[in-house]
Amino acid sequence: MSNEATLHSQQEVMHGAHDHHDHEHHHEDNFISKYVFSLDHKMIAKQFLITGIIWAIIGAFFSVVFRLQLGFPDATFPWLESILGHWAKGGRITPEAYYALVTMHGTILVFFVLTAGLSGTFSNLLIPLQVGARDMASPFMNCLSYWFFFLASLVMMASLFVQTGPASGGWTMYPPLSALGDASIGSKIGVDLWLISMALFVVSQLLGGLNYISTLLNMRTKGMSMTKMPLTIWSFFFTAVLGVLSFPVLLSGFILLLMDRHAGTSFYLSDIFIAGKALANEGGSAILYQHLFWFLGHPEVYIIILPAMGMVSEVLAVSSRKPIFGYLAMIGSLFAICILAFLVWAHHMFVTGLNPFLGAFFVLLTLLIAVPSAIKVFNWLTTIWKGNIRFTPASLFSIGFVSTFISGGLTGIWLGNSSIDIHLHDTYFVIAHFHIVMGVSAFFGMFAGIYHWFPKMYGRFMNNTIGYIHFWVTLVGAYLIFWPMHYEGMAGMPRRYFDYSSWTSFNQFGGLNQFISIVVILVFATQLLFVFNFFYSIFKGRKLTEQNPWKATSLEWTTPINPGHGNWPGEIPEVHRWAYDYSKDGRDFIPQTEPIGPNESAH
Amino acid sequence: MHTMSIQRKKIHPHKYSLWIAMGSITMMFIGFTSAYVVKRSQANWLAFELPHIFWLSTAVILLSSLTIHLALKQFRERNMQRYKQLITLTAVLGVAFAACQWIGFSQLKNSGLPLSGPVSASFIYVIVGVHMLHVLGGVVALLIMFARAYRTRIRTYSPVPIEVAATYWHFVDVLWIYLLIFLSIAR
Numbered sequence: 076m077s078n079e080a081t082l083h084s085q086q087e088v089m090h091g092a093h094d095h096h097d098h099e100h101h102h103e104d105n106f107i108s109k110y111v112f113s114l115d116h117k118m119i120a121k122q123f124l125i126t127g128i129i130w131a132i133i134g135a136f137f138s139v140v141f142r143l144q145l146g147f148p149d150a151t152f153p154w155l156e157s158i159l160g161h162w163a164k165g166g167r168i169t170p171e172a173y174y175a176l177v178t179m180h181g182t183i184l185v186f187f188v189l190t191a192g193l194s195g196t197f198s199n200l201l202i203p204l205q206v207g208a209r210d211m212a213s214p215f216m217n218c219l220s221y222w223f224f225f226l227a228s229l230v231m232m233a234s235l236f237v238q239t240g241p242a243s244g245g246w247t248m249y250p251p252l253s254a255l256g257d258a259s260i261g262s263k264i265g266v267d268l269w270l271i272s273m274a275l276f277v278v279s280q281l282l283g284g285l286n287y288i289s290t291l292l293n294m295r296t297k298g299m300s301m302t303k304m305p306l307t308i309w310s311f312f313f314t315a316v317l318g319v320l321s322f323p324v325l326l327s328g329f330i331l332l333l334m335d336r337h338a339g340t341s342f343y344l345s346d347i348f349i350a351g352k353a354l355a356n357e358g359g360s361a362i363l364y365q366h367l368f369w370f371l372g373h374p375e376v377y378i379i380i381l382p383a384m385g386m387v388s389e390v391l392a393v394s395s396r397k398p399i400f401g402y403l404a405m406i407g408s409l410f411a412i413c414i415l416a417f418l419v420w421a422h423h424m425f426v427t428g429l430n431p432f433l434g435a436f437f438v439l440l441t442l443l444i445a446v447p448s449a450i451k452v453f454n455w456l457t458t459i460w461k462g463n464i465r466f467t468p469a470s471l472f473s474i475g476f477v478s479t480f481i482s483g484g485l486t487g488i489w490l491g492n493s494s495i496d497i498h499l500h501d502t503y504f505v506i507a508h509f510h511i512v513m514g515v516s517a518f519f520g521m522f523a524g525i526y527h528w529f530p531k532m533y534g535r536f537m538n539n540t541i542g543y544i545h546f547w548v549t550l551v552g553a554y555l556i557f558w559p560m561h562y563e564g565m566a567g568m569p570r571r572y573f574d575y576s577s578w579t580s581f582n583q584f585g586g587l588n589q590f591i592s593i594v595v596i597l598v599f600a601t602q603l604l605f606v607f608n609f610f611y612s613i614f615k616g617r618k619l620t621e622q623n624p625w626k627a628t629s630l631e632w633t634t635p636i637n638p639g640h641g642n643w644p645g646e647i648p649e650v651h652r653w654a655y656d657y658s659k660d661g662r663d664f665i666p667q668t669e670p671i672g673p674n675e676s677a678h
Numbered sequence: 679m680h681t682m683s684i685q686r687k688k689i690h691p692h693k694y695s696l697w698i699a700m701g702s703i704t705m706m707f708i709g710f711t712s713a714y715v716v717k718r719s720q721a722n723w724l725a726f727e728l729p730h731i732f733w734l735s736t737a738v739i740l741l742s743s744l745t746i747h748l749a750l751k752q753f754r755e756r757n758m759q760r761y762k763q764l765i766t767l768t769a770v771l772g773v774a775f776a777a778c779q780w781i782g783f784s785q786l787k788n789s790g791l792p793l794s795g796p797v798s799a800s801f802i803y804v805i806v807g808v809h810m811l812h813v814l815g816g817v818v819a820l821l822i823m824f825a826r827a828y829r830t831r832i833r834t835y836s837p838v839p840i841e842v843a844a845t846y847w848h849f850v851d852v853l854w855i856y857l858l859i860f861l862s863i864a865r
Contacts, residue, residue, distance in 0.1 A: 367709060
């Protein structure tokens with residue numbers, strides 16, 4: 076028994092006990108316990124990733140379908156009828172199908188891909204590996220977290236196939252449209268399934284978040300003080316805190332919405348006429364829902380972007396062979412973003428009749444977010460400044476992340492001002508802003524993470540050539556798609572419209588919309604190339620021959636090439652230094668496990 | 679053949695997770711109660727008295743906090759017979775609490791304030807109902823613990839599960855007192 080073990084051995088956790096001792100003895104893992112109901116955080120991470128990839132293909136495909144309508148409003152595509160049936164009679168999607176597609180595109184990408192697929196994958200994979208833990212605090216809860224996500228996925232998937240179609244009131248599900256089944260065809264059972272699915276999703280996120288926080292605060296290896304943790308771990312920590320505190324509020328909003336739909340309550344409903352008939356509901360407020368929704372909804376965008384920031388910080392340091400610039404400032408700015416995230420929700424509601432006096436405070440707090448964001452951008456740029464950069468696909472995607480985060484973030488300053496927002500609200504300017512800063516950036520962070528940690532996940536590399544093609548087409552494509560939308564938005568072109576052709580002032584954008592739609596198809600095809608590369612490389616990729624292919628300092632590269640459940644055979648290594656000792660004292664890199672030398676000072 | 683060392687941890691992971699979970703549940707009720715505050719400041723707010731039985735249910739849940747505290751003490755002293763009695767009593771009191779709340783609902787309904795009535799009443803049903811579900815979740819945990827105490831083949835000496843259950847139980851108790859004070863003051 077090691078010193079560490081005798082010092083810290085306590086009453087064993089029930090399911091932990093069998094895993095921790097002599098793992099090599101127990102290779103009775105059968106298919107079900109290894110691949111399906113796995114308790115190993117690495118396998119659960121892969122389950123989240125692959126489920127996320129499947130959802131991403133579906134969600135992105137939906138955008139291709141509605142972009143076809145927006146780019147070619149007069150054309151017909153008979154193949155659409157063969158897959159969508161009566162939703163695309165004669166090869167042209169119906170207005171109802173269009174609304175269902177945009178709603179599902181938003182829901183799937185925001186929640187199922189960029190929340191579960193992104194932080195679900197990398198928090199699970201990296202937290203135990205980088206802090207030096209055998210597994211999560213509760214592997215069982217972790218397994219449960221994935222299966223709740225899977226159930227949520229099943230319900231959401233089922234809602235795509237019901238007769239009246241999935242929810243179609245926009246991904247924000249604002250009442251009264253979403254609260255009244257008679258209001259539209261997309262407000263019938265589709266909304267119930269949406270709410271049930273999202274409730275399951277919230278449970279999954281809470282189970283995951285509890286585990287991430289208690290693992291990284293409580294189970295770090297010897298010597299791994301909080302300020303020796305890689306920035307990835309710090310970002311996952313703040314992500315989990317945001318999720319744990321804001322998802323329950325969303326759930327309470329959903330519960331009230333479900334009551335309004337089925338129990339006859341009037342939390343959100345008042346003075347409504349449907350088809351000339353007055354409803355009995357009285358005294359409710361639709362704005363109340365918006366408060367509850369955006370109290371989650373705003374932190375949600377940081378839940379999406381913080382993990383990407385953390386992974387980009389890590390990848391940029393590794394690939395430019397330099398310590399991260401301003402480590403403590405990076406943590407401080409993550410913390411500031413985390414606090415501010417809870418104080419700015421009403422900037423989504425400037426045009427709801429919000430008191431302008433109150434609005435001024437939300438403008439101020441919103442603009443304050445520019446400070447920590449600028450600190451982060453400055454630190455990324457100074458990290459790669461004069462670095463000996465290795466342009467791997469992971470590092471290219473990280474640099475691309477910095478680019479899109481800047482160009483998408485700057486338009487946030489416009490929208491954060493309530494007076495400008497009144498003009499730009501619900502136009503394509505907003506679409507352009509959040510797709511670049513949150514959609515594309517988060518995807519770039521996720522791609523960087525996948526290319527960088529693929530060797531750790533599968534013991535093989537992904538194909539670099541396809542990776543480079545994937546990067547350049549995606550970067551150029553993303554700008555070609557979303558940049559023109561700024562102009563459309565400034566001209567006042569509203570979002571969520573099915574057909575602009577009867578609206579002469581926007582006819583000038585007909586050609587531009589066609590162009591955007593064509594680029595969307597090309598970029599979508601390139602993502603399929605990435606998916607091919609991913610799955611092909613799992614089985615046929617170039618094999619990893621060394622433990623530490625990127626010459627990185629952090630702990631995950633001290634595990635065997637294909638680590639078993641428990642991660643390290645024998646002792647968990649002890650940590651002596653921070654994770655960013657690159658190009659120090661004439662050495663390319665010094666692993667975290669190496670003690671500080673006599674002539675050396677800690678960072 | 680390598681031997682893996684035991685995981686290093688400062689606090690038992692289940693206890694740690696429970697504390698974070700309690701924070702999370704608190705946020706949910708903060709969501710409900712702040713929605714209540716927002717709604718209350720708007721027009722058409724109907725104020726009414728809470729059902730009196732809610733005071734009885736408060737006494738019941740306070741008593742159950744005491745019994746689970748004693749149960750934990752008996753478990754630590756390995757008085758398994760007393761432990762089983764006390765844990766059963768706690769579960770019974772939990773169900774009694776839920777029953778009281780249910781009676782409160784029907785009193786509300788009979789006084790002309792159904793679920794689909796004024797918003798102020800609907801809030802009572804939802805807030806009290808969701809809290810009741812959390813108490814019943816605790817009852818299920820206690821029943822599992824009760825079944826475990828009867829196992830003869832595997833004996834548990836770890837006080838962790840009962841400590842976790844007791845902390846949760848005190849938490850739903852405190853949560854109820856907060857809700858009661860909130861709902862009586864902010865009418």
